[in-house]
Amino acid sequence: MARPDASLLALQHAVEAQAREEGLDVPEVVYELVDHRELNEIAAYGGFPVRYPHWRFGMEYDRLLKGHSYGLQRIYELVVNTQPVVAYLLRQNSPLEQKLVMAHVCGHADFFRHNAWFAHTDLNMLDVMAGHAARVRSLADQRGMELVEGFIDVVQSIDNLIDVSALARARGRPGNAPPLDRAPPDGDVLGHLLLRAPLAEWQQEILGLLRDEAYYFAPQMLTKIMNEGWASFWHSRLMTGSLLRDAEVVDYACQHAGAMGGDDGPMNPYKLGLELYRHLLAAGPAGSAGAFGRGRGLDRLFEARAVHNDLTFVDSVLDEDFCRSRGLGQDAAECAAVRESLLASLTNGGQPVVRVVDSSGDLELEHIWSGSELQLDQAEETLRNLHALWRRPVRLRTRLENRAVLLTGTGDGVVREYGEVLPGRP
Amino acid sequence: MSAEGGSSRRIERDKTRFDDIVRGHIKHDLKRYITGGEMIGRKGRQLVSIPVPRIELPRLRFGRNGRGRGAGQGEGGGDGSAGEGAGSGAAGSQAGQHILEVELSLEEMAAILGEELELPNIQPRGRSRMTSPSRRFTSLRHTGPRSLRHMRRTWKQALRRQISEGSFDPARPRIVPNSDDVRYRSWKETTRPDHAAMILYMMDVSGSMGREQKEIVRLVSFWIDTWLRSQYQSLETRYVVHDAVAKEVDQETFYRLRESGGTKISSAYALAADLVGQHFPAAEWNIYLFHFSDGDNWSGRDTEKCLSLLKEKLLPDANLFCYGQVKSAYGSGQFKKDLDQALATDTRVISAEILDREGILPAIKAFLGKGL
Numbered sequence: 001m002a003r004p005d006a007s008l009l010a011l012q013h014a015v016e017a018q019a020r021e022e023g024l025d026v027p028e029v030v031y032e033l034v035d036h037r038e039l040n041e042i043a044a045y046g047g048f049p050v051r052y053p054h055w056r057f058g059m060e061y062d063r064l065l066k067g068h069s070y071g072l073q074r075i076y077e078l079v080v081n082t083q084p085v086v087a088y089l090l091r092q093n094s095p096l097e098q099k100l101v102m103a104h105v106c107g108h109a110d111f112f113r114h115n116a117w118f119a120h121t122d123l124n125m126l127d128v129m130a131g132h133a134a135r136v137r138s139l140a141d142q143r144g145m146e147l148v149e150g151f152i153d154v155v156q157s158i159d160n161l162i163d164v165s166a167l168a169r170a171r172g173r174p175g176n177a178p179p180l181d182r183a184p185p186d187g188d189v190l191g192h193l194l195l196r197a198p199l200a201e202w203q204q205e206i207l208g209l210l211r212d213e214a215y216y217f218a219p220q221m222l223t224k225i226m227n228e229g230w231a232s233f234w235h236s237r238l239m240t241g242s243l244l245r246d247a248e249v250v251d252y253a254c255q256h257a258g259a260m261g262g263d264d265g266p267m268n269p270y271k272l273g274l275e276l277y278r279h280l281l282a283a284g285p286a287g288s289a290g291a292f293g294r295g296r297g298l299d300r301l302f303e304a305r306a307v308h309n310d311l312t313f314v315d316s317v318l319d320e321d322f323c324r325s326r327g328l329g330q331d332a333a334e335c336a337a338v339r340e341s342l343l344a345s346l347t348n349g350g351q352p353v354v355r356v357v358d359s360s361g362d363l364e365l366e367h368i369w370s371g372s373e374l375q376l377d378q379a380e381e382t383l384r385n386l387h388a389l390w391r392r393p394v395r396l397r398t399r400l401e402n403r404a405v406l407l408t409g410t411g412d413g414v415v416r417e418y419g420e421v422l423p424g425r426p
Numbered sequence: 427m428s429a430e431g432g433s434s435r436r437i438e439r440d441k442t443r444f445d446d447i448v449r450g451h452i453k454h455d456l457k458r459y460i461t462g463g464e465m466i467g468r469k470g471r472q473l474v475s476i477p478v479p480r481i482e483l484p485r486l487r488f489g490r491n492g493r494g495r496g497a498g499q500g501e502g503g504g505d506g507s508a509g510e511g512a513g514s515g516a517a518g519s520q521a522g523q524h525i526l527e528v529e530l531s532l533e534e535m536a537a538i539l540g541e542e543l544e545l546p547n548i549q550p551r552g553r554s555r556m557t558s559p560s561r562r563f564t565s566l567r568h569t570g571p572r573s574l575r576h577m578r579r580t581w582k583q584a585l586r587r588q589i590s591e592g593s594f595d596p597a598r599p600r601i602v603p604n605s606d607d608v609r610y611r612s613w614k615e616t617t618r619p620d621h622a623a624m625i626l627y628m629m630d631v632s633g634s635m636g637r638e639q640k641e642i643v644r645l646v647s648f649w650i651d652t653w654l655r656s657q658y659q660s661l662e663t664r665y666v667v668h669d670a671v672a673k674e675v676d677q678e679t680f681y682r683l684r685e686s687g688g689t690k691i692s693s694a695y696a697l698a699a700d701l702v703g704q705h706f707p708a709a710e711w712n713i714y715l716f717h718f719s720d721g722d723n724w725s726g727r728d729t730e731k732c733l734s735l736l737k738e739k740l741l742p743d744a745n746l747f748c749y750g751q752v753k754s755a756y757g758s759g760q761f762k763k764d765l766d767q768a769l770a771t772d773t774r775v776i777s778a779e780i781l782d783r784e785g786i787l788p789a790i791k792a793f794l795g796k797g798l
Binding site for chain 1: 435436437439440441442443444445447481483484485486488489490491577582585
């Protein structure tokens with residue numbers, strides 16, 4: 001790892017000056033130059049140089065390294081939402097690529113500081129993560145790696161069971177996870193476990209750390225399209241507006257096209273986000289005037305990036321006109337279907353909504369039906385894990401097609417019972 | 427999963443933990459992978475999917491459910507090795523987990539095979555004057571497959587042409603490449619010094635070698651090949667089949683051919699001596715000879731001839747001569763006895779008896795265990 005040299009710093013200065021000129025609020029950004037192994041390492045750790053020890057990070061690293069060596073994927077940059085913002089640059093990027101990446105990073109940095117869903121995130125997260133890592137490591141030294149890692153396996157299998165809506169109510173309060181001085185919200189299954197499950201002290205500590213990390217990462221999950229779209233919108237605008245030299249235009253176009261393409265087609269979050277912002281800038285959806293607030297032109301974009309998450313952003317910007325012009329659908333019905341399936345995939349960050357009905361004795365959970373089934377074999381395994389923590393029966397109400405299903409996890413395994421036929425579409 | 431670099435970075439430790447889980451599982455089932463035959467035909471960096479249970483974490487997530495399935499998740503099964511212990515006692519204390527396919531290259535499989543059988547690395551003989559070509563995609567051409575189109579160079583070329591033609595309008599910068607503009611990535615060849623090895627497989631295809639015997643030979647040869655390929659950068663393989671007469675064949679034929687009739691092993695050895703003598707001078711090549719038969723030779727006199735061919739022609743130039751005797755319903759198995767008796771003192775000669783598929787791993791270990 002190394003700090004940028006004078007020429008890169010000059011480039012950074014020029015890019016950021018231009019970004020500020022055009023209205024972005026770019027906080028202090030510190031760049032680190034890394035080679036591809038270091039970058040893959042940091043990417044495997046979710047953007048951080050240090051995480052707690054666990055084999056899953058090693059698995060992810062292995063996957064990234066292989067993807068890199070087979071030429072399937074290449075990471076250009078990583079940005080971490082901290083104070084100052086830390087961004088990693090691949091050392092062998094060409095000067096043009098570094099310029100492009102820096103312009104892109106300006107967008108992310110602005111987004112982190114202004115999007116409401118990030119309002120409460122702990123900006124010392126580099127230190128916090130390192131602290132978590134040190135704690136887990138020392139617990140592993142005391143208790144044994146196998147035991148600690150096995151427990152983390154269990155916690156990771158349920159760390160999506162948090163209440164992301166708590167993020168919206170967290171204005172002005174620092175810290176990632178909702179504090180547990182009051183009863184946790186119904187959706188915060190991890191919080192309920194932390195308060196009531198009969199855990200050993202070390203288990204409780206680890207569960208607490210992982211819950212905090214889960215809440216830290218949640219806003220990024222909720223704003224993937226918006227965040228990448230915003231960064232892409234700005235790198236495109238800054239580069240083609242003034243930063244590109246003539247000789248770089250074709251190379252830039254190729255890089256940009258590469259980032260916007262890919263297997264996901266129009267659903268590539270970079271591409272989709274960029275197009276949504278452009279759509280919003282160009283017209284604003286017909287018939288929903290006013291939904292975009294007061295401003296005109298860019299102001300409307302700045303406001304959108306401050307208040308929305310992916311779900312609400314797509315909901316208010318993606319209209320029939322957008323679908324038709326971007327080739328997502330040809331008629332009203334097709335466009336409605338595209339909208340609906342995209343919105344469904346974005347609801348609750350793509351995770352099922354599960355809430356605690358009762359945690360005073362046995363743990364009673366309910367899956368709030370939104371039209372999609374849980375994968376039941378996995379749900380059963382998850383219930384086993386929940387029972388391992390709760391040590392009393394754990395029940396989950398969900399449905400399969402149009403029938404109610406009750407899963408009960410006990411020490412003897414998981415039992416599946418089918419209940420009454422429910423109304424509504426399967 | 428190869429342990430590149432001696433880094434002690436944290437991620438390497440996590441990766442080691444992951445590798446241990448995967449390797450532990452593969453080693454546990456290694457015999458099944460080696461003797462099952464599903465890897466056959468794969469090469470070096472091609473990926474092999476290994477289902478590893480206990481790796482993917484279960485979650486409450488959306489997903490499809492197969493209809494009409496029972497509740498329980500069976501534990502793998504199907505590998506025929508019943509009688510496994512009941513697993514850890516404490517119910518509910520272990521994370522329930524799912525099966526994940528982990529992709530390994532055959533090179534990595536070879537490394538695991540080597541680790542498990544404790545195969546020593548081979549010290550190539552002598553200093554090689556051989557060079558092997560290596561290709562790097564660093565050049566451009568005017569022709570090539572679509573998949574190798576070099577977009578940036580193509581567009582730049584088109585831009586250059588349009589500017590010189592005067593058809594480029596900066597106000598409406600539309601560039602349309604024509605077929606002359608298109609550039610393709612291409613390679614440059616470089617050479618580097620290298621140790622080279624050749625393997626010659628000889629197989630008895632007389633009437634007594636049945637389908638199962640050939641399958642066993644196939645499996646043994648495939649894993650020998652895989653191992654040696656992980657040891658040498660360039661490897662040539664040649665195949666000889668024989669009954670009463672010998673001929674050189676390609677790999678396909680080697681495994682498929684079923685002849686009938688008598689067996690003169692000397693015919694194969696004589697052909698081998700010719701082949702090696704003509705094409706593979708020992709100064710440049712590390713030479714590996716493998717012969718598989720059911721051990722039923724035509725006559726004692728032919729066996730004599732075989733032994734003298736070995737001593738005089740084949741062994742002086744070879745790193746290793748391995749004889750695998752596959753048991754068949756008809757074979758007497760006499761040849762191995764004769765061979766062992768005559769050449770017991772020569773360390774380059776290794777013989778192994780392969781009764782059935784169970785014998786495959788021990789045979790590989792016997793053949794390659796000396797690191798010659």
